[in-house]
Amino acid sequence: MAAGSVRMVFRLVQKSEAEVSASFQIGVAVGRSSGSAVTRNRIKRVILEAIRLNQIVLQQLTNRQEMVLTVMVIFRGKASDLSETPQDVARCLENLKRELNK
Numbered sequence: 847m848a849a850g851s852v853r854m855v856f857r858l859v860q861k862s863e864a865e866v867s868a869s870f871q872i873g874v875a876v877g878r879s880s881g882s883a884v885t886r887n888r889i890k891r892v893i894l895e896a897i898r899l900n901q902i903v904l905q906q907l908t909n910r911q912e913m914v915l916t917v918m919v920i921f922r923g924k925a926s927d928l929s930e931t932p933q934d935v936a937r938c939l940e941n942l943k944r945e946l947n948k
Contacts, residue, residue, distance in 0.1 A: 847938055847945065848922075848938070849934045849937035849938045849941065850923070850927070850930055850933070850934030850937070851921060851922055851924075851931060852893070852920070852921060852922070852923075852931060852934040852935055852938050853919075853920045853922055853938075854919055854938045854939075854941075855917070855918045855920070856917045856942060857916045858913045858915055858946070859913065859914050861913065861914055864914035866914060868914070869905060869908035869913075869914060870904045870905070870907075870908050870915040870916070871915070871916045871917070872894070872917050872919065873916075873917070874893050874894060874919045874921070875918065875920045875921070876889045877921070880921060880925055885925045888928070889921050889925065889928060889931070890921075892928055892931050893919055893921060893935055895932070896931065896935035896936060897935060900935065900936050903939045903942075906943075907942075915946075917942070919935065
């Protein structure tokens, strides 16, 4: 699923099949076309902070289903789009919530 400059890919597995004890895992990828290493790290920090602020959505989804949710967040915009990124992450998480509640 995608929203603005962010795309999310997810996978759900049973806790018995997963090799981790956490209820969800997050990964962030920012391509080199986004700028220098300093810029890419800034983008990663902004995305991770937006996820931290909205992590209750992820916890609610995984605790209820006894599943492990693995989410990969891919930034596909430009560094100038960074001001909209937290809202894009929140929209993606809401779309993910809707998709998993089906």
